[in-house]
Amino acid sequence: MKVVDRVVTMSPRRLFEKWARFEPYRRGPMRADAFDAHLHDERTATQLGLALGVAFTVCFATGLISHGLQRGPVWFREDWPSTGISIYRITQGLHVMTGVAAIPLLAVKLWSVYPRLFAWPPARNVTHAIERLSLLALVGGAIFQLATGVMNIFYWYAFPFNFPNAHYAGAWITIGGLVVHIGAKISTARTALSDPAPPEHEDGSRLTRRGLLAAAGAGSGTLILLTAGASVSPLSRLAVLAPRRAGDGPQNVPVNHVAPSAVRAAAASPDYRLTIAGAVPRPFSLTRAELAALPRVTEELPISCVEGWSTNARWTGVRLRDLLDRAGAPADAVVHVASLQTSGGSSASLLYPHQHRDPRTLLALELNGEELHIDHGWPVRLIAPNRPGAQQTKWISRIEVI
């Protein structure tokens, strides 16, 4: 273990000198002097822990919002406002950014505390044993959350489980572990922060505590800078590590899920109709041409995808409210919007009263001044303020009033 420590903290020149006179380290990690206390001290661990605690808390809270809007209780979805059109864009951007920022912080924190894995005795008493076991939840959960989150951004579903369910369960396990950990450590952490800082290394060729924290911060900052542009448009050109960013894709909007061939065929068919039906006195159907002949409005609204990107765009189309009024739908109805696509989690969505009454909720026919691209939802797609991208249903065929 000392080997790892030395290698990480040595200057390249020292490293080379050591390597040139290599001697095997055969001492076990349980030895009292197996670790250099420097950089593995309580104070460094606490400072890294504070930064991680903030990142995880924001990530958890914003994740709950996103989950709540998509799979949460009706009261939450009903009351989530449509007035602040970009609130979801901001919470989702923060979710991804705090998660990304946590990756280097977690790596450095784990490195800083890993000698404690070999603490002797492994447990001093029952409480201590429980506290140590809770670390399994915290560390395991944190690694799982960051790994699956990044994989989701890259659409790399290499795991056998359902991403939203597993990521949601993992969030509670991680935050549970975090609460127990904070409870167990709070007094030690307080002392570590209020006591005068222990002296830094005299030897200038070794990494200092301050240097370690600066490296962790620089790692986080760099990763944020190279990914934030996926949701913060002015930074989009820097977002070289993000698979999708503002400006990419047809009509300058990234595509999440291209049109399947069955959808292309149904959309191009002369039999295509948009139907408004369900619990309404005057159900009706429209061809694409009839729909396009109705009065149109233009709104600037964001698409904010759960897979980590957001962008604003100019949408032109017919107000959903106008079509619902024409069918005689009650103002307090819930509206189900279904796609030509018959399977898949995003092939339909629900609109609660304030959402379908909102004058900015459109059945969009144009995007950024052009006829909607098939991959963006032609013949017609839903775009409504302050909703997760997954609920902006493309290739709409039926609007059912419930």
Ligand SMILES: Nc1nc2c(c(=O)[nH]1)N[C@H]1C(S)=C(S)[C@@H](COP(=O)(O)O)O[C@H]1N2
């Ligand atoms: N019918 C249908 N609508 C859909 C989807 C889909 O797979 N099928 N994907 C959703 C998701 S997850 C997002 S983020 C947005 C993306 O819209 P865009 O591809 O036009 O950018 O469309 C949504 N609408």
Ligand SMILES: [Mo]
């Ligand atoms: Mo999405």
